[in-house]
Amino acid sequence: MLKFCTLFSGSSGNCAFIGTDRAKLLVDAGVTAKSIEHELGLIGEDPGEVDAILITHEHIDHIRGAGVLARRYGIKIIANDRTWRAMDQEIGKTEPEQRIVIDASSGSFYVGGLEVSSFTIPHDAADPVGYTVSDRRHRVTVATDTGFLSPSLFEHFKGSDAVLIEANHDLDMLENGPYPRYLIARIRGNRGHLSNVSCGELASKLALGGTRAIILGHLSKENNLPEVAYETVRRTMEESGVVIVDHTDVIPPDFFAPGSVTSEQAGGQYPAEAGLVVAPRYGHSKVILI
Ligand SMILES: [Zn+2]
Ligand SMILES: [Zn+2]
Numbered sequence: 001m002l003k004f005c006t007l008f009s010g011s012s013g014n015c016a017f018i019g020t021d022r023a024k025l026l027v028d029a030g031v032t033a034k035s036i037e038h039e040l041g042l043i044g045e046d047p048g049e050v051d052a053i054l055i056t057h058e059h060i061d062h063i064r065g066a067g068v069l070a071r072r073y074g075i076k077i078i079a080n081d082r083t084w085r086a087m088d089q090e091i092g093k094t095e096p097e098q099r100i101v102i103d104a105s106s107g108s109f110y111v112g113g114l115e116v117s118s119f120t121i122p123h124d125a126a127d128p129v130g131y132t133v134s135d136r137r138h139r140v141t142v143a144t145d146t147g148f149l150s151p152s153l154f155e156h157f158k159g160s161d162a163v164l165i166e167a168n169h170d171l172d173m174l175e176n177g178p179y180p181r182y183l184i185a186r187i188r189g190n191r192g193h194l195s196n197v198s199c200g201e202l203a204s205k206l207a208l209g210g211t212r213a214i215i216l217g218h219l220s221k222e223n224n225l226p227e228v229a230y231e232t233v234r235r236t237m238e239e240s241g242v243v244i245v246d247h248t249d250v251i252p253p254d255f256f257a258p259g260s261v262t263s264e265q266a267g268g269q270y271p272a273e274a275g276l277v278v279a280p281r282y283g284h285s286k287v288i289l290i
Helices: 033-042 066-073 081-091 151-157 171-176 181-188 196-208 226-239
Strands: 003-008 015-019 024-027 052-054 076-080 099-102 108-111 114-120 129-134 139-143 162-166 213-217 242-245 272-278 287-289
Touching (some): 066 081, 114 151, 151 196, 162 196, 196 272
Parallel strands (some): 139 162, 213 272
16 A cells, blocks of 8 residues: 655645555655654654655755755665756765665666656756656656646656645736746746646646546745635636545545546546645645555
């Protein structure tokens, strides 16, 4: 069984957990090590059992606590070469065996039985990526900081049971908010961040293709609100024919019955159902078990 949730999400720091009984991974470690240790405890996980931290890109909201965690628990840090070069100083000293350099073009690799693959995302960093993690039965894909909805981005998310995608800003709040023009242009640009509307389009397509759990993350503090993001995405999904199912704390495993027919496979006869949650800025999201 795969366990998946965010621990922190937003411009003040990002960290997600994906694990099984045998392997435990963090995607990014963008808040202090102490905060991550605390939050892992709240979802019943031991930081000493984390095998690796997968780094998406070198921005501080994704790497802040990575070096300290790695040194404290002997955790491996995994990133591609250009990201390593951009973040090396901030990570600080680590043992050579903790420093794993992946090649974006080499496909996938394994961490304790979990298959991991990275893919390029459009964002203003050295070589930013998203990650797909699979236990061979189920698949989780994580990518925030995504400038725009490119066809290749959709291809990488497609077929995932659960996803973390970005709902960064409400377009009206961004346009009428406190940000100067150049910053608004950066955020709206192709290497900036994804709006609630674009996020809704992506979420709809994914749910119609069989994705059953969608976490909205990396919300802007100034240009978005959790209820605005949720409502915009929900409306778009429902207009596309997706039924939003309301779950309590844990999405039950049988919700992801293997071989279940997706709405697309059924020729759209059956409504696609998906759970939709907003990742809190501080503290963990609902824990998804698949
Ligand atoms: Zn970020
Ligand atoms: Zn970033």
